[in-house]
Amino acid sequence: xxxxxxxxxxxxxxxxxxxxxxxxxxxxxxxxxxxxxxxxxxxxxxxxxxxxxxxxxxxxxxxxxxxxxxxxxxxxxxxxxxxxxxxxxxxxxxxxxxxxxxxxxxxxxxxxxxxxxxxxxxxxxxxxxxxxxxxxxxxxxxxxxxxxxxxxxxxxxxxxxxxxxxxxxxxxxxxxxxxxxxxxxxxxxxxxxxxxxxxxxxxxxxxxxxxxxxxxxxxxxxxxxxxxxxxxxxxxxxxxxxxxxxxxxxxxxxxxxxxxxxxxxxxxxxxxxxxxxxxxxxxxxxxxxxxxxxxxxxxxxxxxxxxxxxxxxxxxxxxxxxxxxxxxxxxxxxxxxxxxxxxxxx
Ligand SMILES: N[C@@H](CCC(=O)N[C@@H](CS)C(=O)NCC(=O)O)C(=O)O
Numbered sequence: 217x218x219x220x221x222x223x224x225x226x227x228x229x230x231x232x233x234x235x236x237x238x239x240x241x242x243x244x245x246x247x248x249x250x251x252x253x254x255x256x257x258x259x260x261x262x263x264x265x266x267x268x269x270x271x272x273x274x275x276x277x278x279x280x281x282x283x284x285x286x287x288x289x290x291x292x293x294x295x296x297x298x299x300x301x302x303x304x305x306x307x308x309x310x311x312x313x314x315x316x317x318x319x320x321x322x323x324x325x326x327x328x329x330x331x332x333x334x335x336x337x338x339x340x341x342x343x344x345x346x347x348x349x350x351x352x353x354x355x356x357x358x359x360x361x362x363x364x365x366x367x368x369x370x371x372x373x374x375x376x377x378x379x380x381x382x383x384x385x386x387x388x389x390x391x392x393x394x395x396x397x398x399x400x401x402x403x404x405x406x407x408x409x410x411x412x413x414x415x416x417x418x419x420x421x422x423x424x425x426x427x428x429x430x431x432x433x434x435x436x437x438x439x440x441x442x443x444x445x446x447x448x449x450x451x452x453x454x455x456x457x458x459x460x461x462x463x464x465x466x467x468x469x470x471x472x473x474x475x476x477x478x479x480x481x482x483x484x485x486x487x488x489x490x491x492x493x494x495x496x497x498x499x500x501x502x503x504x505x506x507x508x509x510x511x512x513x514x515x516x517x518x519x520x521x522x523x524x525x526x527x528x529x530x531x532x533x534x535x536x537x538x539x540x541x542x543x544x545x546x547x548x549x550x551x552x553x554x555x556x557x558x559x560x561x562x
Pocket of ligand 1: 304326376
């Protein structure tokens with residue numbers, strides 16, 4: 217191929233790429249450009265799940281999923297407050313994302329093959345590895361799930377939870393009655409009033425929702441974990457630029473923890489000679505610019521939101537009401553025997 221032909225082919229390719237980027241997302245420049253234009257990230261969260269995404273009486277949202285929304289805002293705007301939250305039920309969440317009502321979902325959402333390939337969505341990573349569990353009133357005297365033949369079970373519609381519990385009971389030749397509601401608070405209220413023998417959801421969800429019961433201490437979480445629920449942020453398919461921003465925001469937080477960079481020491485770390493830390497914090501290289509944000513993107517995330525471990529401990533860790541101890545769990549860093557592992561910034 218001569219040089220002129222090769223150049224022609226390359227510019228045709230560039231045109232195709234520009235056209236497909238604009239077309240796929242419906243905005244010239246994609247979601248990053250529209251977010252920048254709007255001055256805030258519109259983040260889809262739950263309607264209220266303590267530890268993950270929950271609004272307090274003063275109207276402030278907190279949680280590990282909320283931190284991820286704020287971290288994306290810190291990456292894009294250098295301001296973790298440049299974010300607006302849209303509470304969504306499990307059933308509404310994917311339509312809200314595909315219709316463009318929100319820019320991303322950060323809502324205890326399980327990464328499954330169907331969701332990743334058939335809904336026009338992309339999962340950008342995992343911020344909490346979970347599995348489905350069951351809770352019963354201790355007064356029932358049930359000690360494991362195999363004693364639940366004939367049980368009535370309260371759960372949410374539009375979730376993996378419904379599907380897994382059906383698989384579990386069918387596989388074990390046990391009958392059950394599913395009592396499903398769209399709103400999580402209706403599920404909790406129904407279980408609390410004795411409408412069902414069992415409440416089932418992700419184990420982290422059980423730890424959170426249990427706190428809303430009239431007598432949390434009167435319930436037992438059964439030992440079984442009946443599924444894999446890798447929870448993570450989701451974006452629309454066809455917008456690789458925005459996908460990169462969300463994916464690398466999470467990777468920044470996990471890498472920062474691995475390197476010992478925290479919200480308290482990040483300003484000192486800006487003077488570090490460690491090449492990995494220099495790339496992380498943007499004192500060397502153009503890693504931020506390469507994904508359309510500033511080179512200080514990750515320093516802003518850590519300074520304003522914290523690293524992954526800080527967010528975990530503040531929201532769901534052993535010293536929070538959820539008491540989800542991280543040590544020895546799958547959510548520990550890979551260097552501590554867990555699954556939290558981010559590809560390197562280089
Ligand atoms: N991870 C599961 C379950 C997600 C889910 O919606 N869980 C309920 C029960 S913990 C929930 O988020 N409730 C809080 C809310 O809807 O605001 C999925 O992605 O389908």
